[in-house]
Amino acid sequence: xxxNMKQINRIKEVSELFHIPSSALRYWDDEGLxxxxxxxxxxxxxxxxxxMVDICDVMFYRSLSLSIKEIKAIPGxxxxxxxxxxxxxxxxLEEQIVLIRRTLDKLHTRQAMVRxxxxxxxxxxxxxxxxxxxxxxFASDDKHALEVYVNDPYQTxxxxxxxxxxxxxxxxxxxxxPSGIFPDGPDTAITGTILRPADAVPCLYLKxxxxxxxxLPSAHNARDFVKAARGMGYQTGALAGRxxxxxxxxxxxxxxEAWLELL
Numbered sequence: 225x226x227x228n229m230k231q232i233n234r235i236k237e238v239s240e241l242f243h244i245p246s247s248a249l250r251y252w253d254d255e256g257l258x259x260x261x262x263x264x265x266x267x268x269x270x271x272x273x274x275x276m277v278d279i280c281d282v283m284f285y286r287s288l289s290l291s292i293k294e295i296k297a298i299p300g301x302x303x304x305x306x307x308x309x310x311x312x313x314x315x316x317l318e319e320q321i322v323l324i325r326r327t328l329d330k331l332h333t334r335q336a337m338v339r340x341x342x343x344x345x346x347x348x349x350x351x352x353x354x355x356x357x358x359x360x361x362f363a364s365d366d367k368h369a370l371e372v373y374v375n376d377p378y379q380t381x382x383x384x385x386x387x388x389x390x391x392x393x394x395x396x397x398x399x400x401x402p403s404g405i406f407p408d409g410p411d412t413a414i415t416g417t418i419l420r421p422a423d424a425v426p427c428l429y430l431k432x433x434x435x436x437x438x439x440l441p442s443a444h445n446a447r448d449f450v451k452a453a454r455g456m457g458y459q460t461g462a463l464a465g466r467x468x469x470x471x472x473x474x475x476x477x478x479x480x481e482a483w484l485e486l487l
Contacts, residue, residue: 234271
């Protein structure tokens with residue numbers, strides 16, 4: 225250690241040793257967090273053993289997520305005050321962990337959506353018995369719909385009636401019927417227009433991936449669902465979709481997991 229110290233005479237060398245920018249070391253010195261000697265001839269900063277100890281102390285406290293302001297104040301704190309500072313930072317980190325976990329959950333959900341689309345291979349259709357929740361029309365002045373969209377974009381819904389029109393209607397899925405939103409029919413406490421009521425019992429659907437041109441919503445593959453259903457001998461009703469993600473198909477494409485009513 226003593227041999228290495230003799231070789232470290234400039235702030236640049238300290239910077240390289242600790243992988244800390246020289247500008248940060250100068251700032252720490254100016255703030256009184258670390259102590260450099262000054263050369264007599266040109267007043268340059270010169271590191272000493274004390275400098276190294278000071279830097280290690282600052283790095284340790286920074287590893288605890290303490291701010292420079294807090295580190296600077298610690299030498300003047302009582303034991304109780306240091307404890308309170310550490311408690312406050314622990315609480316802040318715990319809150320950050322919660323936020324990070326939520327972000328990871330959202331990321332994992334998006335990854336699952338990608339896998340789901342790839343597994344269904346964009347053109348694969350299958351019959352399924354499902355019970356869909358109610359769908360409410362999306363309106364830009366509807367606070368509930370906006371909150372749903374922001375907090376859980378996968379509740380965003382689309383409704384197409386391909387037998388009569390290529391027009392698309394956008395909405396949000398409400399909680400499933402068993403939750404009590406529709407105990408005795410549509411709940412008047414839910415404001416807005418109900419595009420499609422909740423299924424009272426499990427219904428037969430043709431499931432697949434609906435692709436909608438984001439710039440031209442009337443351009444979609446809903447009729448492919450109808451064609452596939454008729455090929456199986458079914459008549460069809462409305463097509464309801466749950467948003468998955470947006471990507472490129474040579475155009476900006478919104479992908480939905482979709483259910484076509486089989487009659």
